[in-house]
Amino acid sequence: MTGSGVYVYAILPAGADLPPGTAGVGSPPAALRPVREGKLTAVVSDAPVQLRARRRDLLAHQDILLRLSDDGPVLPMRFGAVAPDEESVRAQLAGSQTEHLATLRDLDGAVEINLKAFPAQDSLASVVAEEKNVRRLREAVRRRPDYEANVRLGEAVATALARRAGEAGKKLLHRLTPMARAVATGPEVHGCALNVSFLVDRSASDAFRATARTFADAHREHVELRVAGPLPCYSFVPSHGRRASVAGV
Missing domain, CATH: 3.30.70 (Alpha-Beta Plaits)
Incomplete structure (x- = not known):
């Protein structure tokens, strides 16, 4: 030694x-x-x-x-x-x-899978089509472009992107929670709308990841999903992170 x-x-x-x-x-x-x-x-x-x-x-x-x-x-x-x-x-x-x-x-028999949901950055056309406030501000910039109008438009787009990612993240959490033994919320990550880890049966991890990918493909104009795992179960050791049972989510 x-x-x-x-x-x-x-x-x-x-x-x-x-x-x-x-x-x-x-x-x-x-x-x-x-x-x-x-x-x-x-x-x-x-x-x-x-x-x-x-x-x-x-x-x-x-x-x-x-x-x-x-x-x-x-x-x-x-x-x-x-x-x-x-x-x-x-x-x-x-x-x-x-x-x-x-x-x-x-x-025993479980792995950790972490999901992070970020705003979809290549979805400006979708944001303009679906967000009335963004459309209004964009038209104002076109009619009378100036610095303050551009700032307001940029802030409105960023707010809409973050809100849409958060809403998609909540839907994904609702979809995946029944497939997990437990769920643990991770620390805040800059620009991340959702950072959650799932304790998943090792035998079900491929199906879990496939479900997450299918959801991400169907909501690609709202959210960019990053999936990591299987990982060591750090988030489900009491001294390493806050635990939450599936029933308590």
Whole structure:
């Protein structure tokens, strides 16, 4: 072990195997090892002396989580989780065993899929055709173009685009929620009308993504949809994000 501590990737049920040939973070990549305590196992490696969010390390971290989740439930740690030593890891596992085991049961057989809804930027013709206020302001600019009139027109277009994306996002949320075990609202993203993650059965993830794509195609003049996943279930670990059951959405 190094003096930099122990890098923690994930927590698994006891007895889970580590994926063979998987390299951890650092240069050279650190070897993975299990730290076991009771009914839980933490997947760790030596922490690099200088840990930075390099692309290679970010990808390595996520790849490990995805490979681990192929074989069973995984409680993922965010990039950069470092403990002082293995003893402190064992102490954390022992102190939170009941909570961690409950979370692992919730995540068993599931993946996270994140959806972000942005205003459709190539839909000016549709906005003009459907928004009376935008049409009125555009005609005013044509009759008497000036700086203030153009500003008002630009603001009206931006407002309409954001509102239309938000309305489409709500429809999409209503459509997809019954297909998910749980839903979690993500942090605000600049320019994003909706940022939501879904906890979806792994076996249903392709159908879920297909439904989202079909909706996006049918509403392309209102919303640009970005779909990410399957992902590690970060948003459905209590300490990592606000959880919401499907029934509570």
